[in-house]
Amino acid sequence: MAKIEFRNVVKRFGDVEVIPDMNLVIEDGEFVALLGPSGCGKSTSLFMLAGIYVPSGGELLFDGHVVNEVEARDRNVGIVFQSYALYPHMSVRDNILFPLRFKKTPRDEALGRVKGAADLVRVAELLERKPSELSGGQQQRVALARALVKEPQLLLLDEPLSNLDATLRLSMRTEIKSLQEKLGVTTVLVTHDQIEATTMADRIICMRAGRIEQIGTPDDLYLRPASLFVASFIGSPPINLIAGEAQGGTVAVNGAKFPVEGASGAVTVGLRPEHLRFGDSGFTGHIVQIEPMGREILYVVETGIGIIRVLEQGSSATHATGEKVKIGFSPENSLVFETAHQKLLPGAHVHAPA
Amino acid sequence: MAVKATPAVFSAPEPVVDWDVLAARARGLRRAKAVVLYAFLIAVSLPIILPYFWLVTIAFSAKTGVAETAVLWRSMAVVVPTVIALWLAAAFAQSRRQMWIGMGAVAAVAAFAFALLVGPDLHIGNFIFLWEPDFASVVRSRIGEVKGAVQFPNVWHAFGNSILIAGTQTAIVVTVASLAAYSLSRFQFPGRSAMLRSLLVLHAFPVLTLIVPMFLMLYWIGLLDTLFGVILVLVAFELPFAIFIMKGFFDAVPWDIEMSALTDGASRRQAFLSVVLPQVRNGILAIAVFTFIRGWEEYIFVFTFLIRNTNWTMSLYMYWVRDDVMGVDYGVVSAVGVFYLVPSLILYLAAQRYLMQMSIGGVKG
Numbered sequence: 198m199a200k201i202e203f204r205n206v207v208k209r210f211g212d213v214e215v216i217p218d219m220n221l222v223i224e225d226g227e228f229v230a231l232l233g234p235s236g237c238g239k240s241t242s243l244f245m246l247a248g249i250y251v252p253s254g255g256e257l258l259f260d261g262h263v264v265n266e267v268e269a270r271d272r273n274v275g276i277v278f279q280s281y282a283l284y285p286h287m288s289v290r291d292n293i294l295f296p297l298r299f300k301k302t303p304r305d306e307a308l309g310r311v312k313g314a315a316d317l318v319r320v321a322e323l324l325e326r327k328p329s330e331l332s333g334g335q336q337q338r339v340a341l342a343r344a345l346v347k348e349p350q351l352l353l354l355d356e357p358l359s360n361l362d363a364t365l366r367l368s369m370r371t372e373i374k375s376l377q378e379k380l381g382v383t384t385v386l387v388t389h390d391q392i393e394a395t396t397m398a399d400r401i402i403c404m405r406a407g408r409i410e411q412i413g414t415p416d417d418l419y420l421r422p423a424s425l426f427v428a429s430f431i432g433s434p435p436i437n438l439i440a441g442e443a444q445g446g447t448v449a450v451n452g453a454k455f456p457v458e459g460a461s462g463a464v465t466v467g468l469r470p471e472h473l474r475f476g477d478s479g480f481t482g483h484i485v486q487i488e489p490m491g492r493e494i495l496y497v498v499e500t501g502i503g504i505i506r507v508l509e510q511g512s513s514a515t516h517a518t519g520e521k522v523k524i525g526f527s528p529e530n531s532l533v534f535e536t537a538h539q540k541l542l543p544g545a546h547v548h549a550p551a
Numbered sequence: 552m553a554v555k556a557t558p559a560v561f562s563a564p565e566p567v568v569d570w571d572v573l574a575a576r577a578r579g580l581r582r583a584k585a586v587v588l589y590a591f592l593i594a595v596s597l598p599i600i601l602p603y604f605w606l607v608t609i610a611f612s613a614k615t616g617v618a619e620t621a622v623l624w625r626s627m628a629v630v631v632p633t634v635i636a637l638w639l640a641a642a643f644a645q646s647r648r649q650m651w652i653g654m655g656a657v658a659a660v661a662a663f664a665f666a667l668l669v670g671p672d673l674h675i676g677n678f679i680f681l682w683e684p685d686f687a688s689v690v691r692s693r694i695g696e697v698k699g700a701v702q703f704p705n706v707w708h709a710f711g712n713s714i715l716i717a718g719t720q721t722a723i724v725v726t727v728a729s730l731a732a733y734s735l736s737r738f739q740f741p742g743r744s745a746m747l748r749s750l751l752v753l754h755a756f757p758v759l760t761l762i763v764p765m766f767l768m769l770y771w772i773g774l775l776d777t778l779f780g781v782i783l784v785l786v787a788f789e790l791p792f793a794i795f796i797m798k799g800f801f802d803a804v805p806w807d808i809e810m811s812a813l814t815d816g817a818s819r820r821q822a823f824l825s826v827v828l829p830q831v832r833n834g835i836l837a838i839a840v841f842t843f844i845r846g847w848e849e850y851i852f853v854f855t856f857l858i859r860n861t862n863w864t865m866s867l868y869m870y871w872v873r874d875d876v877m878g879v880d881y882g883v884v885s886a887v888g889v890f891y892l893v894p895s896l897i898l899y900l901a902a903q904r905y906l907m908q909m910s911i912g913g914v915k916g
């Protein structure tokens with residue numbers, strides 16, 4: 198197990214600076230998620246950890262030792278690639294055995310460990326098959342077994358669930374999480390799917406264009422998003438963003454006024470759909486679409502200031518398409534951002550439900 | 552409140568569609584297409600099959616000094632209907648099983664007819680060169696002439712030379728092309744794209760234009776009239792295309808599995824050997840087969856650069872046999888031809904399964 202540290206790490210490909218300056222500490226045994234939109238440098242960061250890419254600047258530390266120059270094969274890192282990257286010409290057994298070949302593990306012990314790893318991810322009956330004879334979910338488990346068989350000090354998962362169907366994704370999420378808890382291995386999960394990140398990771402590192410936007414627990418990111426980017430990236434259905442004005446610590450939006458410490462100038466008010474409710478006052482509009490989501494109903498409302506989404510508990514709709522409605526909110530649930538810097542104003546965040 | 556749109560009501564009667572007529576028309580069209588296709592296949596396959604068939608028939612039936620063509624016509628009377636019947640069997644079979652039964656029946660009938668019409672004329676006397684190095688004199692003496700003009704080496708010697716040239720050339724081309732193509736596919740280095748472009752340009756020129764300079768070069772480095780000299784020339788001409796083909800194969804191997812091997816503890820070389828190379832197996836097999844056959848059938852360069860008859864390859868042997876005994880005994884010439892053909896045939900048959908499925912087997916997601 199290892200404690201990982203990025204110190205001013207830079208990564209360039211030719212003239213393109215993909216990671217300008219990355220600083221990050223991952224504690225021993227922690228499960229963190231690198232979350233961000235496609236192309237923001239998540240895989241690049243992961244590959245630097247694996248030793249596949251060499252940082253262009255800064256220092257990468259494992260347990261306090263600089264490993265910038267240490268070769269991938271000497272790092273004892275297990276990695277599951279987005280495509281699983283199983284070796285197509287080898288049986289599942291040989292795939293899982295592959296990392297042990299280079300460790301000069303005695304044959305009997307190696308086979309025992311393969312068996313153990315295969316049991317762990319429940320692919321023991323597939324050992325004789327070729328990867329092409331496995332389903333996506335099975336390939337994924339094999340890739341996990343191969344990453345785990347060498348008992349890595351660091352486990353890296355690059356979008357491990359993105360090629361699975363929705364049901365499988367749900368069960369693999371649980372499985373990977375409990376596996377990580379059982380083994381206690383430091384784990385970095387790369388994903389562009391906020392639900393994956395919030396459900397699995399202890400801490401989330403939200404990235405945008407190569408920079409870390411915010412680091413925090415899933416709750417931190419949801420209730421106290423540091424920036425407009427994080428607020429709109431986290432949460433499904435997405436947060437409603439409404440332009441407002443502030444003066445001397447008072448925010449005015451659509452006629453409603455409420456105090457927010459330090460607010461002045463143009464602000465953007467973020468309102469989560471589940472914090473809005475239909476009432477006698479507030480934003481007026483009419484319902485253009487109703488999306489039942491199981492235990493909740495999502496109403497898409499067209500108002501004078503744009504589309505607003507409202508989430509209501511319950512499994513049957515209490516309103517109809519075309520109906521005129523007014524949408525109200527409580528100030529304590531509003532996230533107020535400075536429009537100019539896109540940053541959250543201190544003193545404006547959603548309070549965790551009691 | 553939401554206003555429901557009333558669906559438009561169509562009062563016009565629907566036109567009557569006769570599905571059977573449509574189906575019959577589609578069936579007829581498919582039949583017609585199949586007939587045209589098979590007619591075309593018969594038309595192109597006959598001219599290819601016939602010469603080879605004649606070659607074999609002549610090799611096993613012609614007699615010294617006798618210019619007799621009746622057996623050829625009789626064999627043709629068997630082959631042409633057989634080829635047509637085979638295609639028809641393929642065309643009209645409703646299932647794979649029927650096709651095999653039909654083809655089997657055609658083959659059985661053809662074999663019987665062949666044994667009846669051509670069988671009595673068959674013999675292996677024309678393959679005399681396999682056990683009699685001075686066969687030319689023997690053949691000539693049969694018609695009264697005393698001696699052949701050409702001093703022939705043992706045919707097995709020429710056979711060995713050909714195997715040596717084709718085999719060595721193949722080994723070198725496969726090794727160098729794999730390594731070069733891997734580097735071109737994976738690494739960025741100055742001059743990479745220029746190199747890629749020149750690979751294609753090199754292949755575009757007719758190699759014969761270089762025959763005089765090559766001759767001089769070989770002469771000056773002292774490799775004229777050596778097998779190794781010819782091998783070098785052949786390798787040089789074969790490499791660009793082989794590299795190009797192999798680069799395509801390497802390009803199709805995902806980076807992931809290589810990176811994965813590296814994190815699994817392999818060195819770059821181990822990753823190449825144990826993970827990347829097996830993915831391009833079909834490509835290696837393809838260039839190996841084609842390079843070998845190219846070396847096996849090589850004629851111009853060996854004709855120009857090899858002089859001593861102990862350096863003769865099968866193509867030179869064939870050439871001189873034709874030159875020396877053609878007028879006397881075309882049966883022997885054909886027999887040498889058949890002997891020359893057999894290794895290529897065996898190689899193709901052995902590798903055919905892999906050449907047919909020349910694609911990369913990746914892992915599906």
Ligand SMILES: Nc1ncnc2c1ncn2[C@@H]1O[C@H](COP(=O)(O)OP(=O)(O)O)[C@@H](O)[C@H]1O
Nearest residue numbers: 210213215233234235236237238239240241242
């Ligand atoms: N080997 C490479 N060479 C050049 N550019 C690269 C390379 N790998 C990644 N990039 C670029 O770096 C950026 C980040 O890529 P990546 O880390 O793969 O993003 P993601 O967050 O989707 O995993 C992308 O713009 C990509 O084009």
Ligand SMILES: [Mg+2]
Nearest residue numbers: 239240241356
């Ligand atoms: Mg990625």
